[in-house]
Amino acid sequence: MGLDIRWPIGLMFSAVGVLLVLQGLLAGPDANKPSLGININLGWGCVLLVFGLLMVFFAWRGKSSAK
C-alpha cells in the first residue's frame, strides 16, 4: 500500500514525546509524587521523541531510496 506506516508512527510519537517533555519541564516537582519522585514525563518523553524521530528518519530514507 502506498502509505509508509513509519510516517504516522514517527510523527505521532514525536508529537507525544514533545508534549511529555514539556509537561516534565513545566509541571512542578509535586507532579512527580505518584511516580516515586522520578520525573518520568521528562525521561520517557525523551525516549518517545527519539523513537519517533528515528521512525521519521527511516521513513524519509526509505522514500528517498525508493526514488
Add this chain to the structure above:
Amino acid sequence: MSHIHLGGIDYSIMAIYVVAILAIGWVLKRYMKTSADFLTSSHSIPAWITGLAFISANLGALELVGMAASGAKYGIATCHFYWVGAIPAMIFLAVFMMPFYYGSKARSVPEYLKLRFDERTRCLNSISFAVMTVFASGISMNALAKLLHQLLGWNYDVSLWICSAIVLVYVLKGGLTSAIYTEVLQFFMIVLGFAPVVYLGLKDVGGWGALKTSLAAVAQNPAALELNTKSFQPDAWTSAWKPLLEGASANPMGVDVIAMVFGLGFVLSFGYWCTNFLVVQRAMAAKNMSAARRTPLIAAVPKMIFPVLVILPGMIAAALALTAKDGYRLPPKIVSESAYVQAIAAVKDAAAQKLDDKVAFERISKAVEMKLSPAKVAAVVKEVPALDEATLKDRLQDAVVENDYDGVILSLVKKYCPSGLLGLALTGLLASFMSGMAGNVTAFNTVWTYDLYQAYIARNKSDGHYMWMGRCITVVGIGLSIVCAYLVSRWSNAMDIIQLVFGFVNAPLFATFLLGMFWKRTTSHGAFFGLLGGTLTSALFHALTSAVGNAPGVKGGYLGVLQVFPSDMAQNFWLAAFAFTACFMLTLVISLLTRRTKTDDELKGLVYSLTPKTVDHAQAWYARPAFLGCVLLVGCFILNIIFW
C-alpha cells in the same frame, strides 16, 4: 470509586492518537480500488508490519486486562498462556500451515475449507466465525465503555458510540490495511505506554528479588488478599512448572500438567493460532509467501517477552497489596448504583433501629450482594448520621473485600502515572480496544462478503458490487457490535453463555485442519461430521462435568455431574482435549468409510503430501522459516527453564 482526573495534556495525547488513525484511513482511501484491496489488502504488506499486526490483533484490551488479573491470581504460571499456549503454535503455523493458506489462493480460512473439503464445512465455519467475531467485538466495546464510565466518569452510551464511530470511519476508508496499520500503532502505544508503569511498579516493590519474597508470603496465605481459599508452597506464585508438576491441588490454577500441555498447549493454542481467521488474515495480507511465513515468527518475538508487560503488573499488584504500601489494595468489585440504593437504606435502617452488629452486617451484605469487611461495615453504621451520601457510598465501596481483578492494571496506572504519562497509558488501552473492534470487523466483513454473500447469495457479480457490499457490511458489523455490547451490558449471563458456545465451536476445529492438511485421505463427509461431532462432544462434556464450587447451570453439570474438576480452567482444558480427540477420531473413521470426492490433482496446494515443498533455497539459511522457528523454540525453552 473516585474517578481519575485527566489533565489537558492527557486529552491532547488522546486527540493526537485519534487524529493519527483517522489520517491513516484518509490517506489509504486513495488506494482502495478493488474489493481485494479493501478486504484482503491485495497481498501488499511487508512482513514486519503484518507480524506486529498479527500479535496486536491478539493483544486486545481484554487480553491486557485479563492477563494482569491472572498475574495477580496465579502468578508466573500465567506465562504458560504465552510460552506453552502460543509460541509453539505460532511456529507451527509459520513453518507448516502458512504455505497452504497463502499458496492455495484462498482469501479466508473458511474458503480454504471449501477448497479442501466442500461447501458444508465452509458454511459451518464461516457462520460460526461471523457470529463469534461480532460478539467478540461487542464484548470488547462493552468492556471499554464500562471502563471509561467507571474510571473517568464518561457516559457509557457516549463512549460506546464515539469509539465505534471512530473505528467505523477509518475501517470504511482504508479497509483491512487501515486496521493492520492501526494495529501496528497500537502495538507501540501499548509497549511504550505500559513499560514505564511496570518499571515504576517494580522499583516500588524493591526489584525482582523483593517481589519474589513478597509473593512467597502471598502464596502461603492467599486468603489474606482474597486470592484463593487454600494455601500453597512459597514458590507457587513465582515458578512456572514446579507447582504444576506437583498436581492440580498444588497450584492456584487448579490445573494438572496433562490438561495444561495437551489441553492448552496443543488443542486450544493450535486451534486459535492456526485456524482463527482474525490472526491468520494478517499473515495472508503479507506481500509474498516468505513474508507470510515470517509473519507469525516475527510476532512470536514480542509474544515471548510480553509477560513482562502484561503479567508482571498483576504480580506487582499482589505484592503491593500484601504490604498495603501507601494504602494500596487490589481494586474491589464495583458496587452498582441499584445496590447502593438498597445498601444505603439498609445502613440507615440499621443505625436507626440500633441493630446488633451481626444482624446489620448480614442485611447490608445481602443488599450489596458482595462479601464485605465486618469491621468496616460496623464503622459505617456507627458513623452514618455524620456522613453525606457521597462519603457513604465511598465507605461502602471501600468495605467490599471481593477483588475486581480486571481493574488491577488500571489501579497501577492510576497509582504511578502523573498527568502526561497517564494520558499515554490510557490512550494505549483505548487504542487496543478500538483496534480490537477494527480487527474483528475486518475479519467479519471479509468472511461475510466472500464466504457467505458471494458464495450463497449473489454469485458472479462485478467486483465493484462486492466492494460496495464490503463497505455496507462494515457498517452493519459495527452496528451489530453495538447491539451486542448493549446485550452483554444488560445480561451479564449472556457473556458467559456466548463464551461457552465459542469454546464448544473452537475446541475441535484444529483436528479438522490437521487431518485435512496432512492426510489426503480425509474426506468431506469425514470433515463435516467430525466437526459436528466434536462440537456436540464439547457440549455434552460440559453438560456432564463441573468444577469445584459451581452449582449446576451455565458453568456445566446440568445433565448430571460425572466428574468434578478442581477449577473452571481445568474443566475448560479437559473439554478441549476431549472435543479434539472426538473430532479427530470421528473424522478419521468416517473418512476411511466414505469415498473421496476430490482427486489428488484438485488437492494440489492444499494437502502436504501432494504439494511441492516450498523452496527456501532462495533465502540464506538463517532467514528460512524452519531455522528461525527452531531458534524461537530454543529461546522459549530457555525462558521456561529460567522460571522453572
